[in-house]
Amino acid sequence: MQPQRGRAAGLGCRGGDELPPVQQNLPYYPHIFWVDGYAETAAPCAPAVPSAPFPPPVPDRSRKPRSKGRERGERSRAGFLVMFLLILVAFTGVGLSIFKIFHLEKEVDELRESASAEPIPASSQKLTGHRKEARRAAHVTGNPEQQGLPLEWEPSSGHAYTSGVQYEARGLRVSEPGLYFVYSRVLFRGTACDSPLLLAHVVYKRNPASPGSLVLMEDKAANFCSGQRMWARSSYLGALFRLRRMDSLHVNVSKIALVNFEESKTFFGLFKL
Structure with missing residues (x-):
């Protein structure tokens, strides 16, 4: 029976795998490959070269981390803006109230002047006791x-x-x-x-x-x-x-x-x- 031609058949070395230790009292038989009808002794597998590790990611230099002082400054500016808006609203309400009171006093004065100018009817005089x-x-x-x-x-x-x-x-x-x-x-x-x-x-x-x-x-x-x-x-x-x-x-x-x-x-x- 002739050996079949083709690619080498047999057990090959797995990349990165180590051979199990050989016991001393057992005979060693080298691996034999059949290539085109000739038997070749397989050379011992070279030790697997370890692959180089991937380099660490390069930090993005375009975005700088915010410092604590900058964050405090932004917070203080936001608080000052809110306080300024609240004070502005309070002063606006006070101004509107003063304007309303002034307007009401003016209307009361006008009503008093008109009431003093108009004659009091007889029925009103009877009810109020003016007559x-x-x-x-x-x-x-x-x-x-x-x-x-x-x-x-x-x-x-x-x-x-x-x-x-x-x-x-x-x-x-x-x-x-x-x-x-x-x-x-x-x-x-x-x-x-x-x-x-x-x-x-x-x-x-x-x-x-x-x-x-x-x-x-x-x-x-x-x-x-x-x-x-x-x-x-x-x-x-x-x-x-x-x-x-x-x-x-x-x-x-x-x-x-x-x-x-x-x-x-x-x-x-x-x-x-």
């Missing part, structure tokens, strides 16, 4: 020159006055219906206590549409003094009444001679609520 005659009230004081009953009063001098209420026929006549507070005070006094003695103080009203009179308030007193000495007694009446148009109010007493007609001690009046 004194709109207040329905009267206060009359005692008159020493009495000529019978009911009691006669002083309507204009001293503390007495009338506003929207007429003093006529010894009484106070109302021209506007509504709710009125009516009051009267009479001071009685004498030099001796005559027993039996009865004191009476009455407030009543009349109306042309109704016959007779209607008692509104009354005070009576008896046995209020004793002995032969000077005495004094005050009687006060006051209440709230709904009066009609043309109602007239009057005051009666039991003893005219015992009444002290000083204006601070005996008086009569009313006012509309």
Whole structure:
């Protein structure tokens, strides 16, 4: 059997592989290759030449690393810019507020000038109390020159006055219906206590549409003094009444001679609520 021609057959050396150590007591047989019918002894494999390592990558010189000082400078500049923007916004808000306040004050001054120039209507005067005659009230004081009953009063001098209420026929006549507070005070006094003695103080009203009179308030007193000495007694009446148009109010007493007609001690009046 002839050997087949062709490329050498056999075991070749693997690059970089080392041969296992040969035992001393075993015979050594060299490797034989068949090349074109001739056997050649394979030369011992040369030791594998180690390949050179790749060089380390060259650093990119175009981009330099940032230093810590440069980073701190950039941060401080950014912080200063933010603070400057915040201060600018604050000053802008303050300026707008001042401008708004100035504008409002100017509008208030203009409204005051226009209000002072325009006349106040009658309805507004009645609500705000600018017109004194709109207040329905009267206060009359005692008159020493009495000529019978009911009691006669002083309507204009001293503390007495009338506003929207007429003093006529010894009484106070109302021209506007509504709710009125009516009051009267009479001071009685004498030099001796005559027993039996009865004191009476009455407030009543009349109306042309109704016959007779209607008692509104009354005070009576008896046995209020004793002995032969000077005495004094005050009687006060006051209440709230709904009066009609043309109602007239009057005051009666039991003893005219015992009444002290000083204006601070005996008086009569009313006012509309």
